[in-house]
Amino acid sequence: MARPTDTARESKAAAAPGSVAFILKKSFISAFVALVLFSLMIGVRTEAGPAGQLIYWTRFGDLAALVAAVFFGSIAIELIRGWLGPSRRVSLVPETLNSRLSGLQRFLAPALLVFALLVPVIFYEQRYMLDLGILVLTYVMLGWGLNIVVGLAGLLDLGYVAFYAVGAYAYALLAQNGLPFLEFSTASPFVSIQFLDLGNWAFWVLLPISGILAAFWGMLLGFPVLRLKGDYLAIVTLAFGEIIRLVLLNWQNVTGGPNGITGVPRPSLFGIPLTNTDDGLAARLGIEFSATHRVVLLFYLILALALLTNWVTIRLRRLPIGRAWEALREDEVACRSLGINTTTTKLTAFATGAMFGGFAGAFFATRQGFISPESFTFQESALVLAIVVLGGMGSQLGVALAAVAMIGGFELFRGLEQFRMLVFGGAMVLLMIWRPRGLIGHRAPSVYLEKPTEISSAMVKEGHG
Amino acid sequence: MDYFAQQLINGLVLGSIYGLIAIGYTMVYGIVGMINFAHGDIFMIGGFIALIAFLILVSLGLTFVPVILLLVLLVSMAVTALYGWTVERIAYRPLRQSFRLAPMLSAIGMSFVLSNYAQVAQGARVKPVPPVITGGYTLFENDGFVVRLSNIQIIVVVTTVILLAIFSWLVARTRLGRDMRACEQDQTMAALLGVDVDRTISMTFVIGAALAAVAGMMYLLYYGVIDFFMGFIAGIKAFTAAVLGGIGSLPGAMLGGLLIGLIETFWSAYFSSEYKDVAAFSILIVVLIFLPTGLLGRPEVEKV
Numbered sequence: 060m061a062r063p064t065d066t067a068r069e070s071k072a073a074a075a076p077g078s079v080a081f082i083l084k085k086s087f088i089s090a091f092v093a094l095v096l097f098s099l100m101i102g103v104r105t106e107a108g109p110a111g112q113l114i115y116w117t118r119f120g121d122l123a124a125l126v127a128a129v130f131f132g133s134i135a136i137e138l139i140r141g142w143l144g145p146s147r148r149v150s151l152v153p154e155t156l157n158s159r160l161s162g163l164q165r166f167l168a169p170a171l172l173v174f175a176l177l178v179p180v181i182f183y184e185q186r187y188m189l190d191l192g193i194l195v196l197t198y199v200m201l202g203w204g205l206n207i208v209v210g211l212a213g214l215l216d217l218g219y220v221a222f223y224a225v226g227a228y229a230y231a232l233l234a235q236n237g238l239p240f241l242e243f244s245t246a247s248p249f250v251s252i253q254f255l256d257l258g259n260w261a262f263w264v265l266l267p268i269s270g271i272l273a274a275f276w277g278m279l280l281g282f283p284v285l286r287l288k289g290d291y292l293a294i295v296t297l298a299f300g301e302i303i304r305l306v307l308l309n310w311q312n313v314t315g316g317p318n319g320i321t322g323v324p325r326p327s328l329f330g331i332p333l334t335n336t337d338d339g340l341a342a343r344l345g346i347e348f349s350a351t352h353r354v355v356l357l358f359y360l361i362l363a364l365a366l367l368t369n370w371v372t373i374r375l376r377r378l379p380i381g382r383a384w385e386a387l388r389e390d391e392v393a394c395r396s397l398g399i400n401t402t403t404t405k406l407t408a409f410a411t412g413a414m415f416g417g418f419a420g421a422f423f424a425t426r427q428g429f430i431s432p433e434s435f436t437f438q439e440s441a442l443v444l445a446i447v448v449l450g451g452m453g454s455q456l457g458v459a460l461a462a463v464a465m466i467g468g469f470e471l472f473r474g475l476e477q478f479r480m481l482v483f484g485g486a487m488v489l490l491m492i493w494r495p496r497g498l499i500g501h502r503a504p505s506v507y508l509e510k511p512t513e514i515s516s517a518m519v520k521e522g523h524g
Numbered sequence: 525m526d527y528f529a530q531q532l533i534n535g536l537v538l539g540s541i542y543g544l545i546a547i548g549y550t551m552v553y554g555i556v557g558m559i560n561f562a563h564g565d566i567f568m569i570g571g572f573i574a575l576i577a578f579l580i581l582v583s584l585g586l587t588f589v590p591v592i593l594l595l596v597l598l599v600s601m602a603v604t605a606l607y608g609w610t611v612e613r614i615a616y617r618p619l620r621q622s623f624r625l626a627p628m629l630s631a632i633g634m635s636f637v638l639s640n641y642a643q644v645a646q647g648a649r650v651k652p653v654p655p656v657i658t659g660g661y662t663l664f665e666n667d668g669f670v671v672r673l674s675n676i677q678i679i680v681v682v683t684t685v686i687l688l689a690i691f692s693w694l695v696a697r698t699r700l701g702r703d704m705r706a707c708e709q710d711q712t713m714a715a716l717l718g719v720d721v722d723r724t725i726s727m728t729f730v731i732g733a734a735l736a737a738v739a740g741m742m743y744l745l746y747y748g749v750i751d752f753f754m755g756f757i758a759g760i761k762a763f764t765a766a767v768l769g770g771i772g773s774l775p776g777a778m779l780g781g782l783l784i785g786l787i788e789t790f791w792s793a794y795f796s797s798e799y800k801d802v803a804a805f806s807i808l809i810v811v812l813i814f815l816p817t818g819l820l821g822r823p824e825v826e827k828v
Contacts, residue, residue: 092606092610095603095606096603096606096607096610099572099573099576099577099599099603100569100572100573100576100642100645100646101645103576103579103580104645104646104647105575105576105579105646105647105651106651107649107650107651107652111652112654113575113579113651113652113653113654115576115579115580115583215625215628217632283809283812283813284812284813286813286816287812287813287816289624290553290558290559290624290628291767291812291816293559293628294559294760294763294767294808294812295808295809295812297760298760298764298805298806298808298809299805301760301801301805302802302805302806305798305799305801305802305805306799306802309798309799309802437756438636441632441636444629444632445629445633448625477640477643477644478644480636480639480640481636481640481641481644483633483636484632484633484634484635484636484637484638484640485633485637486633487629487630487632487633487636488614488615488630488633488634488637490633491615491622491626491627491629491630491633492615492618492619492630495619495623495625495626
């Protein structure tokens with residue numbers, strides 16, 4: 060029997076769902092709630108006046124439009140719900156398409172790879188497309204890096220951007236000041252710190268160093284959070300990310316504070332600079348200098364880095380450590396009782412994920428030529444996490460497609476800058492409601508018993524399945 | 525000593541505000557088991573609603589400050605509570621049976637929605653408010669250093685204490701409080717015994733949002749400025765307070781809030797104000813490592 064306060068069932072008794080009266084009643088309630096919610100926030104606009112005092116003006120037109128939109132929107136939703144039938148689960152991608160998609164995966168991945176390789180050829184004249192491609196690939200790489208931590212090891216990391224920042228600042232600072240080393244001498248004070256100017260080789264020498272430094276920070280974060288699980292782990296990693304950002308912001312004499320670091324050295328093609336000089340690449344090849352050469356180099360660089368991330372992940376999965384990560388994701392207690400060292404398993408997951416974040420950070424710094432703490436906010440972490448979740452947590456192809464969809468979607472909203480995060484947040488909520496396992500589908504463990512049971516990432520509970 | 529006393533007062537006032545927000549976190553975590561990431565932004569919305577209601581009331585010709593403040597408080601609590609209810613209804617209720625990560629991610633999305641909604645609706649610039657409550661008492665004076673207790677500080681602390689008393693009574697003595705405690709222990713069993721779980725969870729969000737609205741209004745009156753981004757940092761600090769006090773425990777949330785407020789104030793006063801947020805976040809990490817159950821929390825038993 061219907062419980063008295065259960066609104067859905069209560070109204071079922073009064074009017075059947077789908078009937079006009081029911082839909083109208085529901086829509087009126089929604090519209091009324093919207094009216095109360097928006098009346099002050101939308102209906103009245105405040106602003107600091109010229110003399111510092113607050114002034115306000117009313118916007119009843121906008122308010123009315125919004126309330127009407129909610130009213131008709133909720134009618135539309137009810138109609139669609141009635142039309143789709145009693146099934147509560149609305150799937151964006153139909154199951155049949157999903158299974159066909161997994162069949163397609165075999166061909167889709169190589170096709171995408173070939174397309175990615177050809178992008179600079181196809182879009183050589185279109186600088187915008189090249190830049191967009193670089194941006195997408197950066198997020199593909201970040202997504203794949205975070206995927207190791209979240210998707211494979213099941214550790215929810217909300218501070219991934221910290222490692223990105225460590226990589227970027229490590230590269231920028233070392234490239235500008237030179238690589239420090241200790242010089243020993245026979246005269247007092249015997250040891251002195253010298254800085255080795257790396258010249259054109261800066262990027263290639265510092266890329267692995269940035270990655271290693273980021274991995275080190277990953278371990279540093281990993282140690283304290285070893286005992287934490289789930290939400291606690293998420294909030295600690297978030298706090299860690301914020302601490303890194305705040306330190307970068309306030310440690311003025313090293314990081315330049317909010318002004319950031321300008322003039323970060325550009326990459327070279329294995330020591331050959333891409334400048335309009337006599338020893339530049341264009342002059343050596345005897346072709347005309349063009350700024351696009353560097354963009355193409357950056358494109359292939361990030362493509363190579365992203366593919367490296369992917370390759371290492373795929374290889375690691377087949378090693379005992381990769382299997383241990385997946386086991387950890389499925390059930391930590393079972394993992395421990397089977398003799399897997401959860402400490403090293405977690406630490407390697409953090410360190411490996413952080414290392415790729417560091418690589419991406421170094422690339423980001425050399426691409427932008429300028430970095431500041433502005434680029435490493437929580438929003439970035441959330442964006443990368445959203446990519447991993449949208450991609451289905453663990454699926455390599457899914458993450459890549461999700462990055463394309465996400466960054467492409469962001470570009471569509473370029474003209475409406477201020478609505479971008481609004482839409483992003485809303486999309487995240489809707490995604491969780493409709494397809495919590497991601498749009499592309501999720502990844503089953505690499506190894507399982509011959510009779511696969513429901514053990515999969517579907518049971519992921521961040522380390523305690 | 526005088527400086528110390530003054531900072532103690534400031535810290536207690538700030539801590540009261542954090543404590544009010546922290547109660548919302550701790551209640552929701554206790555019952556639903558999720559970190560309501562959007563709660564900090566609910567606090568921000570509460571501040572904005574209070575600001576707008578205040579402006580309207582003043583322009584309507586009301587001049588008697590206590591009446592204005594009371595009305596603003598009521599409007600802000602009511603509207604913000606509706607925000608809390610709506611957020612739960614839209615973003616969390618459909619996910620109650622989902623995997624554990626889902627509500628958290630949905631809450632992060634909701635947090636973005638709320639803060640950017642405020643930005644779009646009210647603009648990105650900081651909103652200043654003229655000091656409404658002025659005056660205060662000089663407690664003592666020493667070598668020219670005056671230790672003051674301003675009226676607004678008294679109001680913040682007294683309001684917090686009153687609300688806390690009402691709220692403790694609500695949880696301990698009323699039907700709703702009993703339902704809430706039942707849901708916290710075992711939702712299925714509570715439902716079997718006739719507790720309307722959906723309604724109880726909704727009410728938890730409503731009460732949490734109303735308290736956050738009070739915190740938002742107090743913040744507005746105390747600091748005199750408000751912006752759309754303030755919910756994020758305040759939210760994390762209030763969550764830190766909830767964790768420090770032991771998540772799920774109401775006195776713990778208040779105690780944690782006071783401690784965080786004091787630590788932050790003293791850190792700013794004696795070390796550096798730039799790193800006060802770093803100090804607060806470091807405390808979160810240290811507490812979770814060495815004292816995962818917080819000061820007043822119960823240990824969680826790990827079950828296979």
